[in-house]
Amino acid sequence: RFGSFEIFKSADEHTGREGPSVGRDDIRAQMLDYVISSFYPEIQAAHAEDRAQRNAAFFREVTRRTARMVAEWQCVGFCHGVLNTDNMSIVGLTIDYGPFGFLDRYDPNHVCNASDSAGRYAYSKQPEVCRWNLQKLAEALEPELPREQGEAILAEFDAEFRCHYLQKMRRKLGLVRTELPDDGALVARLLETMHLTGADFTNTFYLLSSFPVGPEPLGLPAFLAALTAQCASLEELKLAFRPQMDPR
Structure with missing residues (x-):
């Protein structure tokens, strides 16, 4: 889960809250090693001698999979309902969709979660929210993933989403x-x-x-x-x- 890495989150400027393992760069490195070797062994093998390139390749693949996943959602009218960082997977799977739903009458502003009164997770906002969650993941990976590098990779999200979305809609x-x-x-x-x-x-x-x-x-x-x-x-x-x- 994206949120698993937020145990290293520094103090929030608005709330003052911080992760329970803030400052523990050693644990973050160990956790990243485990995640990549377990779920992305091909990336681990390709960049075994270059940790920085390995971490960048990992985040790029997570970004690519997330963009394609939410594009699939939009093409079938799927509404997740609770798209916080803890409900997103680093392997690009759809998880924890408790109050989920599918569109009946087409309404881009449809909200399937009755408790989401502000419409944060509305159908049309799902790509934007997924991108925001990726940004939070990138921030949680610092300094293993330098901020400038994370931002550059994240900039690839929109093009990946549009390409996959249009490809699927053409087929429909x-x-x-x-x-x-x-x-x-x-x-x-x-x-x-x-x-x-x-x-x-x-x-x-x-x-x-x-x-x-x-x-x-x-x-x-x-x-x-x-x-x-x-x-x-x-x-x-x-x-x-x-x-x-x-x-x-």
Whole structure:
């Protein structure tokens, strides 16, 4: 878990709280040795003679796996619910998703955790939160991972996320033969339309797979009827877009 390394966290500037093993660089080094040799033996073998390069390669792989993991979440409408550092794995697995959920009506601001009144872990914010958690991990690894090096590696997160996300969304839309520069814009327009019409996330993509093709698609009217049936009613949309009061 990312949070396991925060036992070395120095005093917080706002709360004054610090990790129980702050200053114990010897334990941090031992813990890092164990984690890399146990879960990333290929990295350990490739950089056995260069500790600094080994640690950088480790953090880069954790960053890559985390970016791809959250991209997978976004593509299937998965909402984790409690994305704190202690609920994220250094091997890129989805763990500790107690109040999790999946999108029904597409709403980028959907919050599946009833206790998350501020919407910190909303569906659309998950990539940002995962990146923030990686930043906290990098900070906890200092001085084993110099700050400048950690920041440089972390800067690779966004590109990795976008690439994997778009690749998966292309497959969901059947865009597998040719990749065009405006594919990303196409996905964004589809999601915007789904949001405005209250379309069901999973069923919309399922129905798109049955889109009739050919010079004269005979089943087009039935397809369009089924597709629009996944959209919310006017009354449901009024309720969904009703202004919300700040609970504070």
